Every structure is written in structure tokens, then in C-alpha cells.
């Protein structure tokens with residue numbers, strides 16, 4: 610499997626644990642670290658809707674908790690509306706929301722890497738691959754605050 614296929618498969622596995630009873634839109638994310646480790650996450654919604662966390666943000670928070678924020682190389686993201694059994698459906702690629710792009714940028718700039726962002730639908734075979742710098746051009750980041 611390619612890097613993209615591996616990360617999309619891991620993101621699909623993670624989406625099974627989405628807590629998304631309000632939107633019924635399950636998202637999974639899988640972050641690749643420089644040593645090959647994969648750290649995944651799924652969205653965590655809240656009865657107070659605005660407190661909900663995206664899958665990408667959950668995965669990056671797990672990476673940070675392991676002290677590995679500087680080691681992020683790539684991320685795979687999948688998502689789709691849940692069927693009556695709770696399984697994510699559809700083949701439209703899910704691209705990280707604006708807030709998640711900014712969260713990813715923190716890891717990218719600290720690590721000195723332009724991240725690969727692989728996106729797919731919950732069921733579809735087609736994987737779109739983007740550079741984070743294309744999804745979030747001219748990003749504000751740690752360097753703007755003198756942090757490296």
C-alpha cells in the first residue's frame with residue numbers, strides 16, 4: 610500500500626469510534642509520524658454543539674500528548690454521513706475544515722515540513738492528495754510569535 614492508502618485505511622478504522630450523534634457525520638483521521646508510527650482520532654461531538662472536536666484536531670492532540678508534534682509528516686482524513694448502523698457512507702472526499710488546517714499548520718511549521726494531506730470519502734477509492742501549504746497558504750504560525 611502507498612502512504613496515502615495506508616493512512617486512509619487507518620482513518621477509516623478510526624471513524625468507527627466517532628462520537629457524532631448530532632450531525633451523524635463520522636470523520637476519522639490518521640497522522641503519520643517520521644518514524645512510521647500512526648496516531649489516529651475521530652470526531653467527538655458534544656450536546657453543547659459548539660464544543661465538538663474534529664477528528665484531525667483529536668489526532669493532533671494525541672500526537673502532542675506524546676511529545677511528537679514536530680514529527681508529523683502526513684495525515685489521512687475520511688468521513689461521511691452515518692447509515693442506520695452508524696457506519697460512515699459516501700464517496701466524496703472530506704477535506705480538513707479551516708480550524709483543523711490551522712491546527713495542522715502548528716505541527717507543520719514546528720517540524721519544518723509541508724504536510725501531505727490525503728483525503729477520501731468513507732467508501733470511495735479515490736484519494737485526493739494535497740500539500741497543507743496549498744490548503745492554507747501564507748499561514749500564520751509559531752514563527753510569527755518567535756517560536757521555532
Ligand code: THU
Pocket residue numbers: 629632634635636651652653654661662663664665704705706709
Ligand atoms: N468534522 C471533522 O471531524 N473534521 C473536518 O475536517 C470537518 C468536520 C466533524 C465535525 C462534526 O463533528 C462533523 O464533522 C460535522 O461537521
